[in-house]
Amino acid sequence: MGDYFQTIVDLDASPEEAAAYADRGLAWLLSEGMVLPDRTDCVLGAPLGHPPGPNWAGVCGPEDASWEPGGGLDVQVGRTVFSAGQGEPEAVTCPRCEATTRLITDTWQSDDEAWEPFGAALRTWDEEGEADVVCPACAASVPLPEYRWADDFFAFAHLGFEFWNWPHFSDEFLTRFADVFEGHRTVRVWGKL
Ligand SMILES: [Zn+2]
Known part of the structure; x- marks a missing residue:
């Protein structure tokens, strides 16, 4: 079945701004209880990521709320070719x-x-x-x-929030999360490995 990722990419964060916006995005996800603060071995491609929090189902619509995430969140800061x-x-x-x-x-x-x-x-x-x-x-x-x-298929940017094996993100969640980035354009790059 493979592993399914969805990466929310901030297209407008400059290299200098990316770390600050990474902190801002993570703080919002933590405040919403969607991920947990202490990182564990729960993502692909990085040693540690943030596991799902008690309110993870806030990312999806009710039709997907029984799909418990099978992995966590890797926050990627730095120049990256995000690809499906x-x-x-x-x-x-x-x-x-x-x-x-x-x-x-x-x-x-x-x-x-x-x-x-x-x-x-x-x-x-x-x-x-x-x-x-x-x-x-x-x-x-x-x-x-x-x-x-x-x-x-591609996004060329400096900040991405990569979620592994999470349910399909709802438009409502994508809009709420995008608001955290103060008018920056965001895009969801997704695929399977
Ligand atoms: Zn042209």
Whole structure:
């Protein structure tokens, strides 16, 4: 069945701000009783995470409230390519001209030619924290983090709250949690490992 993660990414926290917003987000989750303060071995990819708190069901709708979380929360601070993990990104949309570029072929194979400039920019951003991609439709040079990905496949950011094996987050929870970040844009990147 694999492990299911949902990561709420703050798209607007700068490298300098990320730690402060991490503290703010965690404080809110603790105050709501959704996670516990003392970290344990409950997440993948990190030694320790925050286990679910008594009010964990506040993250989901009543239809999912019997799905007790099977893991905890890893707060990730620092430049990160947040990714849905398995499979390929299907498409990417330019924020300037709104044109969508398909990144897979009709037979669901990766379209290497379409992907190449994005893949190169992804590696550059991962190493240097900045990268532009020339939009194939309008030829504008656009910073990689500004592109929108189908199914929120990628997010390029400095702060993420990664929950392992939690029930599907409700829109209400996502909205309430996003409010903690004072108008920053947030996105939910999810996938299975
Ligand atoms: Zn464009």
